[in-house]
Each structure stands twice: as structure tokens, then as C-alpha cells.
Amino acid sequence: xxxxxxxxxxxxxxxxxxxxxxxxxxxxxxxxxxxxxxxxxxxxxxxxxxxxxxxxxxxxxxxxxxxxxxxxxxxxxxxxxxxxxxxxxxxxxxxxxxxxxxxxxxxxxxxxxxxxxxxxxxxxxxxxxxxxxxxxxxxxxxxxxxxxxxxxxxxxxxxxxxxxxxxxxxxxxxxxxxxxxxxxxxxxxxxxxxxxxxxxxxxxxxxxxxxxxxxxxxxxxxxxxxxxxxxxxxxxxxxxxxxxxxxxxxxxxxxxxxxxxxxxxxxxxxxxxxxxxxxxxxxxxxxxxxxxxxxxxxxxxxxxxxxxxxxxxxxxxxxxxxxxxxxxxxxxxxxxxxxxxxxxxxxxxxxxxxxxxxxxxxxxxxxxxxxxxxxxxxxxxxxxxxxxxxxxxxxxxxxxxxxxxxxxxxxxxxxxxxxxxxxxxxxxxxxxxxxxxxxxxxxxxxxxxxxxxxxxxxxxxxxxxxxxxxxxxxxxxxxxxxxxxxxxxxxx
Amino acid sequence: xxxxxxxxxxxxxxxxxxxxxxxxxxxxxxxxxxxxxxxxxxxxxxxxxxxxxxxxxxxxxxxxxxxxxxxxxxxxxxxxxxxxxxxxxxxxxxxxxxxxxxxxxxxxxxxxxxxxxxxxxxxxxxxxxxxxxxxxxxxxxxxxxxxxxxxxxxxxxxxxxxxxxxxxxxxxxxxxxxxxxxxxxxxxxxxxxxxxxxxxxxxxxxxxxxxxxxxxxxxxxxxxxxxxxxxxxxxxxxxxxxxxxxxxxxxxxxxxxxxxxxxxxxxxxxxxxxxxxxxxxxxxxxxxxxxxxxxxxxxxxxxxxxxxxxxxxxxxxxxxxxxxxxxxxxxxxxxxxxxxxxxxxx
Numbered sequence: 090x091x092x093x094x095x096x097x098x099x100x101x102x103x104x105x106x107x108x109x110x111x112x113x114x115x116x117x118x119x120x121x122x123x124x125x126x127x128x129x130x131x132x133x134x135x136x137x138x139x140x141x142x143x144x145x146x147x148x149x150x151x152x153x154x155x156x157x158x159x160x161x162x163x164x165x166x167x168x169x170x171x172x173x174x175x176x177x178x179x180x181x182x183x184x185x186x187x188x189x190x191x192x193x194x195x196x197x198x199x200x201x202x203x204x205x206x207x208x209x210x211x212x213x214x215x216x217x218x219x220x221x222x223x224x225x226x227x228x229x230x231x232x233x234x235x236x237x238x239x240x241x242x243x244x245x246x247x248x249x250x251x252x253x254x255x256x257x258x259x260x261x262x263x264x265x266x267x268x269x270x271x272x273x274x275x276x277x278x279x280x281x282x283x284x285x286x287x288x289x290x291x292x293x294x295x296x297x298x299x300x301x302x303x304x305x306x307x308x309x310x311x312x313x314x315x316x317x318x319x320x321x322x323x324x325x326x327x328x329x330x331x332x333x334x335x336x337x338x339x340x341x342x343x344x345x346x347x348x349x350x351x352x353x354x355x356x357x358x359x360x361x362x363x364x365x366x367x368x369x370x371x372x373x374x375x376x377x378x379x380x381x382x383x384x385x386x387x388x389x390x391x392x393x394x395x396x397x398x399x400x401x402x403x404x405x406x407x408x409x410x411x412x413x414x415x416x417x418x419x420x421x422x423x424x425x426x427x428x429x430x431x432x433x434x435x436x437x438x439x440x441x442x443x444x445x446x447x448x449x450x451x452x453x454x455x456x457x458x459x460x461x462x463x464x465x466x467x468x469x470x471x472x473x474x475x476x477x478x479x480x481x482x483x484x485x486x487x488x489x490x491x492x493x494x495x496x497x498x499x500x501x502x503x504x505x506x507x508x509x510x511x512x513x514x515x516x517x518x519x520x521x522x523x524x525x526x527x528x529x530x531x532x533x534x535x536x537x538x539x540x541x542x543x544x545x546x547x548x549x550x551x552x553x554x555x556x557x558x559x560x561x562x563x564x565x566x567x568x569x570x571x572x573x574x575x576x577x578x579x580x581x
Numbered sequence: 582x583x584x585x586x587x588x589x590x591x592x593x594x595x596x597x598x599x600x601x602x603x604x605x606x607x608x609x610x611x612x613x614x615x616x617x618x619x620x621x622x623x624x625x626x627x628x629x630x631x632x633x634x635x636x637x638x639x640x641x642x643x644x645x646x647x648x649x650x651x652x653x654x655x656x657x658x659x660x661x662x663x664x665x666x667x668x669x670x671x672x673x674x675x676x677x678x679x680x681x682x683x684x685x686x687x688x689x690x691x692x693x694x695x696x697x698x699x700x701x702x703x704x705x706x707x708x709x710x711x712x713x714x715x716x717x718x719x720x721x722x723x724x725x726x727x728x729x730x731x732x733x734x735x736x737x738x739x740x741x742x743x744x745x746x747x748x749x750x751x752x753x754x755x756x757x758x759x760x761x762x763x764x765x766x767x768x769x770x771x772x773x774x775x776x777x778x779x780x781x782x783x784x785x786x787x788x789x790x791x792x793x794x795x796x797x798x799x800x801x802x803x804x805x806x807x808x809x810x811x812x813x814x815x816x817x818x819x820x821x822x823x824x825x826x827x828x829x830x831x832x833x834x835x836x837x838x839x840x841x842x843x844x845x846x847x848x849x850x851x852x853x854x855x856x857x858x859x860x861x862x863x864x865x866x867x868x869x870x871x872x873x874x875x876x877x878x879x880x881x882x883x884x885x886x887x888x889x890x891x892x893x894x895x896x897x898x899x900x901x902x903x904x905x906x907x908x909x910x911x912x913x914x915x916x917x918x919x920x921x922x923x924x925x926x927x
Binding site (some may be wrong): 420430439440441443448490 | 640793794795796798801802805806808809810811812813814815816
């Protein structure tokens with residue numbers, strides 16, 4: 090289906106989120122939409138998929154006909170389906186039930202027919218999904234596959250994908266891209282929203298770049314990375330020299346630890362982490378790195394072995410004991426696990442300071458908040474509610490909550506969903522901590538990030554943990570293989 | 582900002598109008614004049630000093646229960662068990678009085694001990710709900726509801742069993758206590774200034790506890806995001822239990838006042854439903870302590886004013902409950918409408 094966006098405007102209060110955007114997307118093409126966080130990509134896609142309405146005067150034209158959509162259900166009737174960053178499914182239900190959801194309503198769905206349709210569709214695209222199993226057992230990549238199938242089955246002729254490569258493995262990404270190319274051949278229009286240059290470069294036939302709500306320009310292959318960055322940020326950005334700040338003092342000692350959860354068993358991990366050192370944890374989601382990290386924080390119980398922090402044995406102790414000894418854990422799910430929606434920035438800083446006394450010192454609190462807001466370059470005021478901040482600013486706020494001093498900082502996906510500028514900023518703050526003697530262990534699904542910022546890397550595969558790998562002596566290809574379970578002979 | 586606030590106030594006024602409108606329709610369909618009914622309720626509550634004193638008698642336990650519930654709501658807990666905690670407060674107060682029936686201690690001391698006992702009783706009963714939740718994985722709504730039935734059944738058992746009146750047990754309750762066991766009342770009225778002071782002090786303390794203390798802030802963090810509060814270093818389970826203890830103590834105080842200042846004995850319906858009514862007040866004021874006094878006073882006035890209805894108009898006094906329920910529903914509805922408007926505003 091041919092999509093034309095004409096003079097799209099959208100105001101949120103004083104914020105002009107989309108400024109006069111015009112895009113022409115031919116049927117069967119793969120259109121990239123690139124921009125940093127807050128550039129207006131999500132707003133534009135939400136308008137196209139019926140989640141929000143554009144200001145009056147904006148026009149959406151499908152195959153030459155102007156359409157007005159009031160809801161995502163309207164959009165799917167016109168053939169527009171959106172795959173969200175977090176798949177919109179119901180984990181405790183069967184795959185087949187999820188597939189049936191949203192189908193035009195019959196009170197008693199025909200399970201048998203649906204099963205046949207499901208299997209036929211899965212076969213066509215080479216997805217190995219068992220309709221009888223449950224969604225919570227799937228990886229993010231498989232949940233995307235399910236969602237794509239559901240949208241196609243609903244008759245989607247335009248597929249919008251919002252940051253689909255966050256949180257999936259390299260192998261799953263390849264598969265996704267192959268599927269998308271196949272769909273485009275069947276004249277389905279693909280709109281691919283991302284802030285990752287390499288993804289856009291390897292997939293899209295043309296790329297629209299947004300900055301501060303405006304369409305800066307469109308590029309066609311062959312792509313020049315530097316040109317993209319200049320258009321996204323209005324200036325050139327480089328990652329900077331790789332630097333190691335590891336010191337000699339031993340911070341964390343893992344002695345033959347064993348871990349278990351419902352799905353995985355990890356055995357016999359030994360690791361010594363020095364002050365100032367950065368350890369990157371690589372692996373497909375759910376390969377054991379999250380369990381390992383939570384064990385380092387005292388949030389998951391070890392079933393064997395010892396954990397020592399600066400010579401003190403902390404095995405079997407709770408997170409609060411770890412925290413008192415200088416361990417901080419920042420989870421990936423910001424609004425679910427790390428921050429308290431409904432409380433403002435100042436209240437967060439006050440809580441993190443573990444204040445003594447009974448009555449809240451408002452003036453001191455505001456002073457503290459203003460200091461932190463300045464130091465961490467947060468766009469917000471002391472009394473801004475945390476949920477009103479953008480993702481990047483929430484991440485900065487999380488960093489600003491870290492205690493001082495710290496022995497060990499544990500981070501899950503510290504820069505997931507953030508643009509390059511924010512990524513560089515956050516790592517500069519973390520490296521400051523390293524210089525002060527904090528060790529850092531972090532999980533990331535971005536191998537470039539792991540190679541750039543770690544001193545040593547642990548790779549996880551189905552509960553196996555590699556020997557620490559020197560980050561300066563490896564590369565994306567080798568790590569990719571290890572993550573996929575190949576080439577373990579030298580590292581197990 | 583100001584405009585948004587005005588809009589909010591307008592919607593609240595609309596909610597009130599709708600609630601009264603809905604109840605008026607019910608009255609008209611029953612063949613009664615709404616105006617006459619409201620008039621009766623109004624003069625039945627503030628028409629004389631005596632009647633207003635009765636309103637205050639209802640206001641005291643209602644405000645105490647509401648004050649307690651503000652704490653559990655802040656901690657994100659639905660303390661439905663507040664009703665049973667009121668009852669437990671009354672039971673323990675009665676028990677302490679019975680211990681000192683023959684004692685020569687000064688009555689003021691005995692009264693203080695009895696009320697303190699009631700508070701502890703309520704707190705222990707609430708803690709039971711909290712422990713069931715913490716260590717047994719029983720949702721506080723189910724645990725609280727179950728314990729409410731246990732507390733009520735226990736009252737009946739005590740009245741008809743171990744504490745029955747000499748001679749024959751009766752629904753009218755246990756033997757009344759001697760006069761000196763009563764909290765001092767105002768001359769010729771049934772209201773005790775001590776009880777009123779207790780309730781007002783309680784709500785003021787709760788207001789400052791929630792607004793201005795680190796304890797209150799931590800409690801709110803636990804209520805709004807249990808997981809993040811834990812990661813921020815707050816001992817979450819302990820704070821949940823603290824909130825149960827505080828709410829239970831205040832609910833227990835409500836029960837204690839019912840025995841020490843109102844009924845002077847244990848009766849089967851000693852709580853008069855003030856626990857449940859407190860839940861309504863807390864919801865109506867959207868968990869903001871500052872509104873607790875006027876709204877609790879209004880609800881108490883509706884309760885007392887409606888007593889006139891069967892006398893004057895042969896209507897059932899439960900009309901006040903209908904009106905209270907309608908108020909809560911419409912105010913919550915308008916809150917939903919307001920949020921929709923806020924979201925849609927460009």
C-alpha cells in the first residue's frame with residue numbers, strides 16, 4: 090500500500106513534536122525513520138497507527154485516498170499494523186490465544202481453523218512457534234514474530250516497527266530482517282523506526298531523518314554513516330578513545346558460585362573484579378546474565394560458592410546488606426523497578442540519601458535536587474514527577490541516585506533505547522565513577538557498546554559462562570559466535 | 582494551573598449535583614419529596630445543639646478510622662480489615678474495663694488503660710492481616726475480610742457467652758459499666774470533648790506524618806512502587822507492617838471510644854460500620870488528609886440526619902448510605918472525566 094503523509098503537525102501543549110512532516114512511501118518499500126530520542130519518530134508513528142490524532146490540517150493518504158483514523162482498530166481496518174517496542178501480548182496465555190486476540194469478534198472462535206491458519210503462516214515465514222505453548226516462555230524476538238504474524242493475519246498491508254532490534258540477539262535480528270525483506274517483496278510496505286545506524290543502513294531502501302520534530306532530509310543508498318550522524322545531531326560525534334581505569338585493588342571475588350532459577354543452572358563461576366574495572370556481560374536475553382547480575386547484588390540467592398566484597402564475605406546476604414557495603418544495582422525496567430512513578434525528582438534524591446531525622450528538610454532537599462539536576466544534565470525540575478521525564482532523562486536520574494562512594498555498580502542495559510549523545514554522556518559519568526574506584530558490571534545487547542566500554546567480557550549461553558575475555562583482543566564477530574553457542578572450546 | 586484547578590472544582594461540584602440528582606430520582610420514584618427529605622436530614626443534623634452533638638459522636642470514630650486508612654492507602658494497601666480492627670478495639674477496651682471493675686485505681690487511669698488497650702487490640706488485629714500478607718501470601722483484602730467476620734463473631738460469642746449479663750444474655754449487649762468508667766461528656770450531651778480531641782489530634786498527626794516526614798515519604802514510595810522502593814534501600818515489608826499497625830491502632834481507638842464514650846458496654850454492632858464508611862471517606866477525598874475533617878463531618882451529618890427520615894416521612898434511614906455511595910461513585914467518575922480531559926488537552 091502506498092502511504093503519503095502530508096503536512097503532519099502535532100502539538101503537545103507548548104511542545105511542537107511534529108513540524109510539517111511530508112513523506113511519500115511507495116508500496117513494497119522499506120522506509121527507515123531515523124532520529125535521536127525525542128526527535129518525533131514515535132509521535133509520527135503513533136499518528137500513522139491511530140494511537141493519537143495529528144493537528145487539524147494534517148493529512149494521511151493511503152493509495153490516493155485521504156483517511157481519518159481515531160484508534161488503532163481503525164488503523165488496522167485500513168491495513169496499518171504497528172509492532173511496538175515492547176510487544177503487546179499477554180504472557181500468561183497460549184500463543185494461539187494471543188494470535189486470536191483482536192480478530193474481528195466471534196464469541197466462540199474457531200480454534201481448529203485458527204490453528205491451521207497459524208501453522209500455515211508460521212511455515213510461510215519460517216517461524217518455529219508452537220501455538221500450544223505459552224507466551225511467557227518466548228524470547229523478545231519470538232514475541233515479535235508472533236506479533237508480526239498476528240498483524241499480517243489481521244490484514245496489515247503496512248507494517249510499522251518501532252525500535253524492533255532492541256533486546257533481540259544478532260541471529261534473531263538477521264531472521265527479522267530476512268522476514269521483512271520477504272514481506273516487502275510481497276508488496277507490503279515496511280516502516281522501520283530506529284536510532285541504530287547499522288540496522289537502518291543494512292535494511293532500508295530509503296531513510297528519513299528527523300531532528301527536533303522536523304524532517305531534516307531523506308537519504309538513499311549508498312549510505313555514509315557520518316552524513317547520518319550529522320543530520321541526526323546537527324554535528325559530528327565520535328565515541329572517543331577506549332580507556333581502561335582498572336586499578337589493582339580487588340573489589341569483588343566470586344569463588345565457584347552456583348545459581349539456579351526455574352529455567353537455568355549456572356555452575357562454578359570464578360571471577361575477580363578490580364576497582365575501576367568494567368566487566369561487560371554479553372548473551373542472548375535470558376541466557377543467565379540477568380541471574381548472574383542479580384546474584385552479584387544479593388537479589389538472587391546463590392546455591393553454592395562464596396561472594397566476597399573487598400574481603401568481606403556476603404554470601405547469602407540480602408540486597409540491603411550489599412547496598413550498605415557499597416553495591417548499587419540499576420535495573421533496566423526504569424519505571425517498574427528503579428523509580429517510583431508519582432514521586433518527584435527531589436523525593437527520589439531524598440530517599441536515596443537515606444536521611445536521618447524525622448521531618449523532611451524541604452530546603453536542603455531542593456538544594457540537593459538542583460545540584461544533581463545540574464550535575465547530571467537532567468531536563469526537569471526538582472518537583473517534576475519522574476514519569477513526566479523522557480527515557481533518557483529518567484536514565485540520568487537513575488544514575489544521579491547512585492550513592493557515593495560505591496565499590497560496585499551493577500547495570501542492566503544502561504543505555505537501552507537512548508541516542509548516541511545520551512549514551513556517551515552516561516558512560517562518561519560511569520567512567521568518572523571508575524576513576525574514583527568503583528567497579529562496573531553491565532549487561533548490554535549492544536556488542537559495540539560492550540566492546541567499547543568493557544575491560545573484560547563474560548559471554549553467557551544457556552547458563553554457560555565463558556572465561557573472562559579481554560575486550561581489546563576480541564571483536565563483534567567472535568562475540569556473536571559465542572553468544573550463538575559456537576566456538577566455546579577455548580573459553581568454557 | 583489555576584484554570585485546571587477551577588475545572589477540577591467545577592467537576593467536583595457537578596459530581597455533588599449528580600449524586601443529589603440521582604438520589605432525588607430515587608426519592609421521587611418512591612413517591613417522596615426530595616426537598617422535604619433533604620430538609621429533614623439537614624435539620625436533623627444541625628437543627629439543634631443536641632443533634633449536632635450526635636453528629637460529632639458519629640464523626641469521632643469515622644475520622645479515626647479515616648485517619649488510619651490514609652496511612653494504609655499511602656502504603657498501597659487496601660485495609661478492608663479496618664472494620665474488624667474497630668471491633669477488636671472495642672473488645673479489648675471492654676476486657677480491660679472488666680479487669681478493673683472492682684479496682685480502686687483512679688477512673689482516669691483505668692479509662693486511659695482501656696483506650697490504650699483498644700488501640701493495641703486494633704493494632705494486633707491489623708498486624709495479623711499484615712503478617713498473613715507478608716509471610717502467608719494472603720492478599721490483605723481477603724485476609725482483612727476474613728478477620729472482620731471473625732471479630733464480629735467473637736463479639737457475639739462474648740456477649741452471649743463469657744460476658745453475658747447476669748440472668749439472661751441479650752442482643753442489647755453486656756452489662757453497662759459504672760458511670761465513672763465513661764469518658765467525661767459535655768453536660769446534657771452525649772459527646773465527649775476528650776474523644777473529639779483524640780480524633781482531631783490523630784488526623785493532624787497523620788497529616789504531618791504523611792506530608793512532612795521521611796517516614797511518610799518512604800511509605801508513599803512503598804505504596805507507589807514496592808519493587809523500586811526496595812531497590813532504593815527501604816525495608817518494604819517492615820513499612821507495610823508499620824502502616825498496618827498505625828491504622829489498626831487508630832481503628833482500635835475508634836472502637837475504644839465507642840465503648841468508653843458512647844455505648845458504655847459491648848454491643849453486637851459496636852463498630853456501627855464506621856470502618857467501611859471510613860473507606861468511603863478516604864476514597865472520596867482521594868487519600869488527601871487535608872480533606873478528611875470536612876468530608877467525615879458531612880458523612881456523619883448524613884448518617885445522623887437520616888435518622889429523622891423514618892420518623893418524619895416513613896422513609897428508611899439507609900437513604901444516607903445511598904447518598905454517601907452515590908457521592909463516592911460520582912466523585913470518582915468525575916475524577917476519571919477530569920483525567921480524560923487533561924490527557925486530551927493539546
